[in-house]
Amino acid sequence: MERRTFIKGTASTAAAAGLLSQGAVADEHDVTEEYPGRAIPRGPEDIPTARSRRGVVSSLHPEATQAGLDVLEDGGNAVDAAAVMQAVLAVVAPNSTGLAGGGFMTVYSAETGRTHLLNYRDRAPTAASGELHAESGIGRVHGVPGVPRGMDFSLKRWGTRDFEEVFDSAIDLAENGVEVDLEFARRLNNTWENLGQTAREAFSPDGQGEEPLQEGDTMVQPGQANTMTLLRDEGVEAFYQGEIAEAIAETVQDHGGYMTVDDIARYRVVEDRANWVEFGGVDFAFFPSVGGYEIPLILRVLEELDVDDLESGTSEFYHRYLEAMRMANADGNTLGDHHFVDIPNRGFFSDGYLEERASLVNPDAHNPATHDAGDPWDYQPGSPYRSTGHPSTGELEHEPFDPEDLDQTTHFVVADEAGNVVAWTSTLSVAFVSGNMVPDYGMMLSYSIGGFSLSPGPTELQPLKRRQTQMCPTIGLRRGEPVVATGSPGPTVAAVSQVLTHLYAFDMDLDEALAEPRVEAGWGGSFGWEETLDEAVRDDLEAKGHSASGSPGDTGMANTLIVEPNGTYEAAADPRRDAYVGAIDDGRGPRGPPEDRPRGPPRDVPPEREDDVPPGQSDDAPGRDG
Template identity: 40%
Template sequence: MSDNTNRSGGSKLSRRGFLAGAAASTALGLSASTAIAQQHGDLCSQAGVDCGTVATGADGMVVSVSPEASEVGARVLRDGGNAIDAAIAVQFALNVAQPHTSGIGGGGFMLYYDADADEVEVVNSRERAPAGATPNMFLEGGEPIPFDERHTHGNAVGVPGTASGLRRAAACYGSRPIEELIDPAIDLAANGVPVSGYLADRIVEDEWKLNDAAREVFVPDGEPLEEGDPLVQPDLARTLELVRDRGIREVYEGEIAEAIADTVQDAGGSMTVEDLSRYEATLDEPVQGSYRGYDVYSMSPPSSGGLTVIQILNLLEPFELGENYDARDGTKYHLLAEAMRLAYADRGEYMGDPEFVEVPSEGLLDPAYVAQRRELISPDELNPDPQPGNPWAYQSGEAPSASRPTERAVGQTTHFTVADAEGNLVSYTTTIEQSFGSGIMVPGYGIMLNNELTDFDAEPGGANQVQPNKRPLSSMSPTIMAEGGEPFLTVGSPGGPTIITSVVQAILHHVEYGLDLIDAIDEPSIYAPESPEITRWEEGIPEEAREEAAELGNEWVESVPIGNVNMLRANDVYEGAADQVREGLSVGIEETAD
């Protein structure tokens, strides 16, 4: 990662906290910023709690990008809640503390290991296109509308799924009433959270696209909130109270649903209350593969994440990177890039919503097919034109039409992990797509709306074309790895299409090279979906390695941080590690309530 990241190892973090209630600050006569600055969250100073960039805990762990959200989840665990209870509380808290990345205006994929059932399942809350969506709605004059224009239009907003997914998870796996899991987020929204440095940067960067309602929150009186300023969201607090008091379906059938539909239509979209009322999150099966004798569970379509992660790992496995190449060897980066290019070619050609197109999942991971594709990778030269293969030869079915990839920006998103004393694990990636999503906030309700439908191909005709009620292709890759049937590792990241490569390289750095979790996260990564460019790469890759890879034909383009990985390892105790690019926090629990 870049040198300006703030690493703190496993030390305790001293942070601004928040007051327990709005009335308290009023009674004390304190401004919101003074109140936040004066009261630190006390959980991390308590016995039996370990907080830091890296933390350990025998009885539970929460790792997220937000210190406030991590503490909220850890409190649920400490009070006897299970991993699903804590994950629900974390997601609601992230809606408040990280409104630019996720919330009930978006969707996501929750990968859950149920220790009692010894099964991995998926709670799928991916957004859907409304009934009024059309295959050519992102075209003008036969050409794709520029991304900055199409992702801020009402047509970009998918029917949000996060709230439905949390409701489904609570009903199937939770142990606490969902109402009490919303309360901490209400407190955060009403009383304020300190703006992180990353959020402050995003406000400045994305101010141009925020609608009037969002500007009132993030750019009050025309001045963008700065790092350390209190982010107070009374409209969002009221919305969360409605959800708590009336139930999750309020988002889909009640007052909130009407406000969402009206806002989308005012922005030019077609979404109706009927579209919202039809939405239901689903329980799905993960995609499963193997690497180095470990079982790998990840997200199945409509995410391309799991299939592409496992395919890249399988393409690389016989090269034995850890045995033959240093972690920062130029040939290692070349081989990584070549595997990425082949897997992304298949991704763009064949993957979409399985309710609408048949995805050759078995064929893509068939060992014979992967071996055939691997023959196109050489440590000595570049494949100048990697094309999709033919996985249908290894799986029966009718191939869909080719996709037509179009310009997309790298998204924001967030990922977090939870583990409890019973061995249950949650690996959850959640998003509103771009930073601040579409830039459209629902006036009076504080909900930032996603721009997820821009994940469809703008040009119709392929597996990932826009269709009514269809889910757009995703790159989210929440992953759980198991050894001998026992889960031992979770990993995930934000970053749009770079999510896949971030997850792959975190796994390689830990499993192949034996790096500790935080070192595996910090080890510089690359992103190379098309030949010959290595589109993105991180500082720390030696110049001689770049020169070596360039001699093989690779072109190094842009040096920027990639993703924001967090990881959890389960041995005798849990160990969590949080990437500090976005100031994350790991909280380990040593004891829970009886």
């Protein structure tokens, strides 16, 4: 069977070969008006899944999923596959990620028996300041790229292949073209007026920049092919100290920015320390991003409120969830880059602070006090040692802006036969809004610096600082072994927290957990909702004081994998934003779960331990440059 036909086939056809796609869902159901081409699942039957002991992959594009499977089939490990997938996604989904962006990677290494967190988020230039930023042009929004350094570092630490070996598939797609899918066509057409001339020429059928590519067109990217060929032939330093760095700095400065080649040359990734939190018998390694504080607070508040005694899908559950999310969002707005901001971890994760926050939830009505941030410093000794560490509590005057909420982010998961598991999230922020592409190199520049504040506080712009984000690729362990990996583009917090709640509070199977209708706490007492949310539930939530937004939308793309007790992986693709899942054939045929397959993940509680780090995990100090 010709590979392209195999990938684009129906769900039943693809299942026999081990690769499933979201396409059948969109064919069978109406799509949302605000997000044309996106399908909200009506039930577990709409969630593509794949199972294998040899390896699984889930991503937003068939070429990326296929590339990851090819690496695993060829003997590479999950980290190798992830690096190849990142390169491919930069070509096939240039609105979602790219070499000039940044992100986070969480990896469980079977060799070390530890969970590692790699922060390759783009950083502010060394000259960054509020005064300079206010005087600069649109180029001021671009951060120093971290993706190539993140790929290189992860391969050196946990992979088996060299950096130069991971670009062949991406180069082939850039040179020979890839079919434009509906998701990319939608983003391109919606932001066409924002794009600069270089980007317009790259994303137009005739290369003249007059009209955007449409679904079904072939997108050829000689600039991207040029960049990746240089990286393949010369290595990562061609990006950070060679002609590519010079071209990036020149482009930024031509658009009124202040990034220099020295900023690019000095870029380093950071290995971070996880926020370890237990929920439902699983120890979760949350990234120390804003999402890595908000998600565990939501889960812990829900557990404190005994939501597992409620029924999923009811207004009673969603009411408690929305109140917990509002508190988490309020707390998250007081946080910033933890390398610059003094965050009270001990107080934030203390039982006393949890009880204080949970006590604000009125089971019968919305409580406006949930809009206000708490003060975790009340639950640990000392006070902030930086003036930007923790602003006064109280409701904000305006809704915070998170560029990753505008879906120019990607998330994927990979696992291999040896037991390595990767959750990878990368982003350009709203690159297609700023619209700048590096001429001759085909890279869209990220918008990451545009989300900083120019006023004193935790999100204040400072040299080398990384902007706060909800991104949070997450791995959960039981007895030191991985059992789940997940994450999502924005709204990350809503997607990840609800998937984990449905898996580990309501004991759902993976396809059930991803199919459940999602809600999201909005500004004030409002909430977003998916069209599958029962109308009676929505009415009851409004009766409790929540205000439903005007029209339904989608809530993230939580591509997820779990590890069954017998070592079999099951991966799922979240169809809300066109996703594809695949598995290496282990001789057991397509999924069709066996009769004795357990319902939901097992919930054995791990043995008690003296510290807060799961067995086999590092208790080293966080964050060193690599």
